[in-house]
Amino acid sequence: MQSARGDVVLPCLNEAEALPWVLGRVPRGWRALVVDNGSTDGSAELAAGLGARVVHEPRRGFGAACHAGLLAAEAELVAFCDCDASLDPAELPRIAAPVIADDADLVLARRRPTTRGAWPLHARLGNRALSRMTRRRTGVRLHDLGPLRVARRQSLLDLALTDRRSGYPLQMVVRAADAGWRIEETEVPYRPRAGRSKVTGTWRGTWQAVHDMRAVLR
Known part of the structure; x- marks a missing residue:
């Protein structure tokens, strides 16, 4: 079997409702790695049945x-x-194109809500504040620290990321900027999530994410 051009990491905690759509949208040439983070709704078994490679990570944390x-x-x-x-995995070839062409080292997807309820106000405000703080810290002008992103595997490993909570995406950007990476941003549609949100859909989850990310910036 031909190896995949890219692996897409899908952190998963009780996402059985969303998995069929998400895995069905993974484009040709990409392999889905569903990382089960302690699901109790059968997500791991469902993902495996749908053809994804399932990785089990017992330590809780994004x-x-x-x-x-x-x-x-x-x-x-x-x-x-x-x-x-x-977020639609079908966007991956477009997001990855600058990395493949060696025009960028890291491409982040800037979320554009498709409906008013797709991105709660408190989550947008927290993200905006963190984006500004990141700009002051790194000089990289970003509008969103969203989770959809593409880079080269070995380069990511070389960053030696240590955060195991919500600060992981931000630590990736900060260390990449410190290493002189070329970081780009592109827009993608952002839809209402399937199922119950564990982070940005709640004030408590958003506060915890902002707290973790501010710790990274400090």
Whole structure:
């Protein structure tokens, strides 16, 4: 079997409702790595039945799941994407194109809500504040620190990321900027998630994510 051009890491905690749509949208040439982070709704079994490679990460935390997927990846390119159907994996070839062409080292997807309820106000405000702080810290002008992104696997491993909570995506950007990476941003649609949100859909989840990310900036 021909190896995948890219692996897409899908951190998963009770996403059985979203998995069929998400995995059905993974484009040809990409392999889905579903990192089960302790699901109790049969997500791991469902993902395996749908043809995804399932990685088990017992340590709870978004960063723990993401990093387990990175370590398990084998392809030259690695993407990260939420597993809740808010972001479309079919966008990956377009997002990855600047990295493949060696015009960028990291491409982030800037979320554009398709409906008013897709991205709650408190989550947007928290993200905006963090984007400004990141700009002051790194000089990189970003509008969103969203989870959908693509880079080369070995380069990501070389960043030696240590955060295992919600600060993982931000630590990736900060260390990449410090290493002189060329970082670009492109827009993607952002849809209402399937199922119950564990982070940005709640004030508590958003506060915890902002707290973790501010710790990274400090």
